[in-house]
Amino acid sequence: MYYAIICEDTEQSLDARKAARPAHIKRLETLQDQGRLLIAGPHPKIDSEDPGESGFSGSLIVAEFDSLEHARSWADQDPYQAAGVYARVTIKPFKKVFPQ
Numbered sequence: 001m002y003y004a005i006i007c008e009d010t011e012q013s014l015d016a017r018k019a020a021r022p023a024h025i026k027r028l029e030t031l032q033d034q035g036r037l038l039i040a041g042p043h044p045k046i047d048s049e050d051p052g053e054s055g056f057s058g059s060l061i062v063a064e065f066d067s068l069e070h071a072r073s074w075a076d077q078d079p080y081q082a083a084g085v086y087a088r089v090t091i092k093p094f095k096k097v098f099p100q
Contacts, residue, residue, distance in 0.1 A: 002038055002094040003071035005061040007080070010087040014055035016080075017042075023079035028061070036064040038096065058086075062094050 009017070031037040040061040044051035059080070065071040071091050080086055 001064065001067075002062055002096055003065050003068065004092050004094040005063070005071065005075050006058070006090045006092070007060070007075075007086045008058040008088045009056055009085055012055075013085045014053065016083040016085045017056065020079040020083035020085060027078065031063050038062040038064070038094075062096075068093065 028037060028040050031040075040063070041059065042056040043058045043060065045054040045057045048054075061075075063071070063074075065074060068091065075081065075089050075091055078086075081089065
């Protein structure tokens with residue numbers, strides 16, 4: 001089943017994001033290589049694909065896991081979590097309807 005991992009950043013998280021990004025991306029690439037990643041990306045703080053120094057307000061990852069517990073365990077080990085980027089992480093089951 002798919003799970004939505006909805007992450008909200010702490011204030012002033014941009015430097016920590018930049019430092020932890022390579023390890024964070026590597027984990028996402030592993031999910032992608034396994035065919036389990038549906039979508040992933042950050043939420044810019046401003047209406048721009050490249051928010052520059054404004055940074056990001058959070059991230060969304062939708063990926064396939066065996067259970068909610070597995071999704072939580074995976075999210076708990078995210079390098080952004082370890083670096084203090086995320087203030088809050090919410091994980092919910094996700095049912096993909098579109099695109100078919």
